[in-house]
Amino acid sequence: MSSDTAESTPLETFADLGIAADIIEGLTDLGYQKPLEVQIAAIRLILEGRHVSLRSKTGSGKTAAFGIPLIQKLTSTIQKPAVLVLAPTRELAGQIAAELTGIGHHRKIEVVAVYGGASISDQINKIKAGVQIVVGTPGRLLDLVRRRVLKPDTFKAVVLDEADEMLSMGFYEDVTSLMDGCTNCEQVVILSASLDEDTKSLVDRYTSDVVRIDLSADVLSVDGIHNIYYTIGDELPRHHYLLHVMAVEKPSSAIVFVNTRKDASLVATLMAREGLQTEMISGELPQKERERVMAAIRSGELRPGRARDRYQRFVARDQLQPA
Ligand code: AMP
Secondary structure, three states: OOOOOOOOOOOOOOOOOOOOHHHHHHHHHHOOOOOOHHHHHHHHHHHOOOOEEEEOOOOOOHHHHHHHHHHHOOOOOOOOOOEEEEOOOHHHHHHHHHHHHHHOHHHOOOEEEEOOOOOHHHHHHHHHHOOOEEEEOHHHHHHHHHOOOOOHHHOOEEEEOOHHHHHHOOOHHHHHHHHHHOOOOOEEEEEOOOOOHHHHHHHHHHOOOOEEEEOOOOOOOOOOOOOOOEOOOOOOOHHHHHHHHHHHHOOOOOOOOOOOHHHHHHHHHHHHHOOOOOOOOOOOOOHHHHHHHHHHHHOOOOOOHHHHHHHHHHHHHOOOOEO
């Protein structure tokens, strides 16, 4: 870890980090017993009001690392949105909002997630009813600013999550336009897996005397996750090898990431045709459908199911080995 002020001493509990009892109650409900490394590194600095640029591994607990201290500074009596969190995708915005809601539950902190593809009037009603935290994707946030439902000058703290991802998706202008409007912002937290030129320029533009925390250590995986890669031949159309991998690994459930919507549709059709219970999710799916698919994944409803025997035979002819 490198940081210009953070000397991390081994702190065992959230209370050691100065977290209040009602927030700890929310953390206990979520099953968080002890702070993770990224939380130990960031919580006190954010509580102190420092600007923070945080580089850490995906899945390391970074949402709570900024969520816990920012929520601790809020009360349910604050009338106007005080914390803005920008995220590159609808799913991430939804996940962040759910986690922040859990953390702030006993303090009665209200969180709204705003993103395209979902009813804007529901989002407007929620904001008007009174929220302290707004989590959203840049396009929908700008839309709400243009409609004067959101006034960026009410935000005291702004978080950019997956900043590098957001910029690589072409959101630079939207992000800077939103941030430029946050004229009363006192604290900026920027989270990013990489610190490329665009992200650095964002850090320079919106923070001064920033504390940089780097926990990435050039490791791309999270402890406890077993990574395997397969080399494939060219005897079969490329996507067919996936069926072999499924037969070798026998996952109880699986998520397949592909590059394009066309590939998503192709792979989903191929797997479904082979008898695997498969759902496709991509940007062109209506939001309700995306949420239905995500819920099916979470509940464990999507299982490979009945095609197994067939696969075993398929694989016996042409088994792939982990490389
Ligand atoms: P994130 O990096 O924010 O995506 O978090 C990764 C996962 O870690 C999420 O599923 C969180 O619910 C979980 N998590 C975050 N903080 C803690 C904690 N202190 N103890 C246990 N799990 C945690």
